[in-house]
Amino acid sequence: MKVLIAGGGIGGLAAAAALLQRGIDVDVYEQAEELKEVGAGIQISPNGNKVLDALGVFEGLRQLSCDPERKEFRLWNTGRPWPMFSLGKAVIEKYGYPYLTVYRPDMHDALAQRVRALKPDAIHLGSAAAACAQDAEAAELQLRDGRRVWGDVLIGADGVRSVVRNSLWGPTDPAFSGMVAWRGLIPMEVLPERMQASVGTTWIGPGGHAVSYPLHRSKYMNFVATIEGKAWPDSVGSMQGTVEECLADFKGWHEDVQVMIRHSPRLLKWALMQRDPIPAWTQGRISLLGDAAHATLPFLAQGAVHSIEDGLVLARCLEGVATADVPAALQRYEAARIGRTSKMVRGATANTERFHSRELATEATAEAYLQREWSASPIHDRYHWLYEYDARTASI
Numbered sequence: 090m091k092v093l094i095a096g097g098g099i100g101g102l103a104a105a106a107a108l109l110q111r112g113i114d115v116d117v118y119e120q121a122e123e124l125k126e127v128g129a130g131i132q133i134s135p136n137g138n139k140v141l142d143a144l145g146v147f148e149g150l151r152q153l154s155c156d157p158e159r160k161e162f163r164l165w166n167t168g169r170p171w172p173m174f175s176l177g178k179a180v181i182e183k184y185g186y187p188y189l190t191v192y193r194p195d196m197h198d199a200l201a202q203r204v205r206a207l208k209p210d211a212i213h214l215g216s217a218a219a220a221c222a223q224d225a226e227a228a229e230l231q232l233r234d235g236r237r238v239w240g241d242v243l244i245g246a247d248g249v250r251s252v253v254r255n256s257l258w259g260p261t262d263p264a265f266s267g268m269v270a271w272r273g274l275i276p277m278e279v280l281p282e283r284m285q286a287s288v289g290t291t292w293i294g295p296g297g298h299a300v301s302y303p304l305h306r307s308k309y310m311n312f313v314a315t316i317e318g319k320a321w322p323d324s325v326g327s328m329q330g331t332v333e334e335c336l337a338d339f340k341g342w343h344e345d346v347q348v349m350i351r352h353s354p355r356l357l358k359w360a361l362m363q364r365d366p367i368p369a370w371t372q373g374r375i376s377l378l379g380d381a382a383h384a385t386l387p388f389l390a391q392g393a394v395h396s397i398e399d400g401l402v403l404a405r406c407l408e409g410v411a412t413a414d415v416p417a418a419l420q421r422y423e424a425a426r427i428g429r430t431s432k433m434v435r436g437a438t439a440n441t442e443r444f445h446s447r448e449l450a451t452e453a454t455a456e457a458y459l460q461r462e463w464s465a466s467p468i469h470d471r472y473h474w475l476y477e478y479d480a481r482t483a484s485i
């Protein structure tokens with residue numbers, strides 16, 4: 090069995106590691122000339138850490154990451170805190186694994202090293218997918234430089250603007266949501282001591298929110314601030330911005346938010362893309378995973394986590410399967426994943442209003458709003474099903 094994967098991001102590499110571990114041959118075709126990830130943070134909830142453990146990279150990554158004590162909300166202007174949920178030991182007791190905040194390059198490196206340990210020449214750089222095709226016996230990936238490669242399976246893990254997805258299903262790129270996310274990485278030592286706690290904070294206010302959490306053994310504070318009502322050029326996914334522009338977007342927000350903006354050595358702006366879930370991923374020997382399949386707003390912090398869950402479930406579905414039975418195995422994979430990931434996409438979209446409600450304008454209206462939307466019971470309903478899932482044993 091030979092599997093071709095277009096895209097060597099977090100999702101593509103996790104799938105490659107899971108397949109190689111099962112003795113299935115894999116080649117990954119990545120458009121970039123070198124393997125690298127954006128220097129920013131990513132939250133990996135217990136369901137994601139179960140997958141990383143199955144892939145043999147969890148303990149190493151845990152050593153490089155942070156395990157915050159709790160998540161809390163703070164009001165955009167006064168800074169008043171409200172609890173969101175306990176992390177640390179409480180999460181380990183409940184789900185068996187921690188909730189880690191991880192430096193993205195650490196995670197990407199760990200997965201790439203794992204893939205290369207299993208097959209040294211599995212990752213082909215400078216290899217952009219251009220189109221795909223198939224017949225009853227094989228799937229074909231056509232590369233932008235004219236090369237053509239064949240396998241028993243082709244997986245599009247090529248992100249939000251997936252060539253493989255658009256080849257299968259026509260133009261299905263997500264649209265710009267009108268929201269821009271500012272991302273900064275702040276050296277921890279430049280922040281005042283009161284802001285160095287091991288806590289994940291979500292600053293919520295009308296029309297925007299900002300998230301901060303420690304990274305890379307608390308060497309950095311990750312800062313992501315989302316604002317509504319922006320324009321964006323179609324052709325690019327991200328661009329450099331300035332401190333002045335970001336301060337203007339968050340005018341009137343609490344001093345601690347302003348401090349994080351002012352202390353970010355570099356601020357990048359990202360277009361947040363949005364689309365309703367597509368109804369099918371698979372045709373014959375070709376399927377999708379990660380953002381290519383279920384592009385999402387990042388407001389449940391599950392996009393990458395669900396990408397690696399996909400990879401493990403895909404590998405389980407292909408394990409021991411005869412090449413003639415690949416189409417049925419891919420249908421099993423899609424059936425196991427599409428309901429869960431569609432619910433995640435919708436949940437992330439619904440969190441836009443929950444983080445940006447006009448009722449968050451003042452402390453008095455925010456108090457009632459948080460009681461209604463963010464007390465223990467609605468939080469449990471919206472998050473428990475995400476974290477309790479185990480891709481190692483979920484039915485396929």
Ligand SMILES: Cc1cc2nc3c(=O)[nH]c(=O)nc-3n(C[C@H](O)[C@H](O)[C@H](O)COP(=O)(O)OP(=O)(O)OC[C@H]3O[C@@H](n4cnc5c(N)ncnc54)[C@H](O)[C@@H]3O)c2cc1C
Nearest residue numbers: 096098099100120132217218248379380390391392393394
């Ligand atoms: C601001 C922000 C914060 C986020 N925070 C979190 C979080 O806390 N937790 C979480 O789980 N998720 C988070 N996410 C979501 C997460 O980043 C994505 O869901 C995740 O990166 C998806 O992984 P992927 O491998 O599917 O796609 P990608 O990471 O986009 O990787 C796709 C890969 O394919 C390559 N590629 C693209 N086109 C081609 C082509 N034609 N041929 C070959 N290769 C190609 C790309 O170069 C890239 O390497 C966040 C996203 C944003 C924007």
